[in-house]
Amino acid sequence: MSEPALEVTGLTRSYPEASGRRTVLHEVDLTVPQGSSVALLGRSGCGKTTLLKALLLIDRPGRTDTGTIRLDGRVVRRPRLGSAALRPYRRAVQCVPQDPAAGLDPRRDVLSQVTGAMATLGVPGARQDHEATAVGLLSALDLPRESWRRRPHEISGGQAQRLAIARALAPGPRYLLLDEPVSGLDPRRRHQVLDLLAGLVDDGGLCVPDPSPRPGVLIVSHDLAAVARVCDRAVVMDGGRIVEDVPTTGLLESPTHPTARALRDALPRMPV
Numbered sequence: 562m563s564e565p566a567l568e569v570t571g572l573t574r575s576y577p578e579a580s581g582r583r584t585v586l587h588e589v590d591l592t593v594p595q596g597s598s599v600a601l602l603g604r605s606g607c608g609k610t611t612l613l614k615a616l617l618l619i620d621r622p623g624r625t626d627t628g629t630i631r632l633d634g635r636v637v638r639r640p641r642l643g644s645a646a647l648r649p650y651r652r653a654v655q656c657v658p659q660d661p662a663a664g665l666d667p668r669r670d671v672l673s674q675v676t677g678a679m680a681t682l683g684v685p686g687a688r689q690d691h692e693a694t695a696v697g698l699l700s701a702l703d704l705p706r707e708s709w710r711r712r713p714h715e716i717s718g719g720q721a722q723r724l725a726i727a728r729a730l731a732p733g734p735r736y737l738l739l740d741e742p743v744s745g746l747d748p749r750r751r752h753q754v755l756d757l758l759a760g761l762v763d764d765g766g767l768c769v770p771d772p773s774p775r776p777g778v779l780i781v782s783h784d785l786a787a788v789a790r791v792c793d794r795a796v797v798m799d800g801g802r803i804v805e806d807v808p809t810t811g812l813l814e815s816p817t818h819p820t821a822r823a824l825r826d827a828l829p830r831m832p833v
């Protein structure tokens with residue numbers, strides 16, 4: 562049996578435009594093995610978020626769109642009716658969106674954003690168990706206790722970002738997809754979140770329940786310096802195609818595609 566992984570093969574996606582449909586993903590193949598950490602890099606508009614949306618089954622493929630998504634070797638089929646059928650997939654594959662505040666429920670406070678996500682997804686355990694998990698994650702992500710009863714509009718953008726990470730980790734996902742997870746953070750928070758993600762990748766830190774298998778992590782970013790700390794593999798996209806898929810060290814030392822070279826060359830140079 563092949564190792565557990567989240568994978569897409571032959572993924573094509575297009576959007577309608579005045580003269581027909583514009584294809585933004587061309588026959589994309591990508592595998593994220595459980596326990597691995599993959600950076601998805603590329604210029605703005607190259608199709609990274611579109612790929613993420615397809616993996617999350619939140620896009621609406623057109624009739625000509627193609628591709629297969631597999632979760633741990635099994636082909637994922639979109640259920641026709643209701644979101645309940647998607648629950649097992651949602652529990653297994655969680656996401657931290659690019660705009661974390663947009664994914665939060667404006668009526669719920671910080672603590673119940675996390676417990677509510679667990680209840681909605683049918684995570685086993687009583688309310689107190691869910692609360693204990695939420696408290697553990699919020700504390701580990703450095704969200705101060707006085708913020709736990711606030712609603713999303715009463716916390717800062719950085720706090721919303723960390724809350725979104727806690728909420729995504731609470732159901733104990735086997736795969737975690739993060740869209741630009743540190744772009745809105747100040748340098749100190751940025752280091753903190755990158756350290757947390759590195760801990761998640763290295764030793765399963767913050768995994769719920771603990772101990773549990775390390776999740777597969779896919780981080781979408783423009784920023785090679787940030788993801789190089791966390792990810793052992795780097796996938797570079799250009800114009801809706803994957804143009805490089807190498808160990809991160811390979812991308813830092815000898816990028817081959819011009820887009821990959823541009824990412825490497827944009828890194829700040831340390832004076833000798």
Ligand SMILES: Nc1ncnc2c1ncn2[C@@H]1O[C@H](COP(=O)(O)OP(=O)(O)OP(=O)(O)O)[C@@H](O)[C@H]1O
Nearest residue numbers: 576577585603604605606607608609610611612783
């Ligand atoms: N709903 C949509 N309708 C039409 N075109 C879209 C839609 N969503 C995205 N696109 C187009 O698809 C292309 C890929 O967009 P996508 O958001 O995947 O890029 P990205 O690599 O994530 O960019 P960024 O790094 O700026 O977030 C872009 O040209 C974008 O304009």
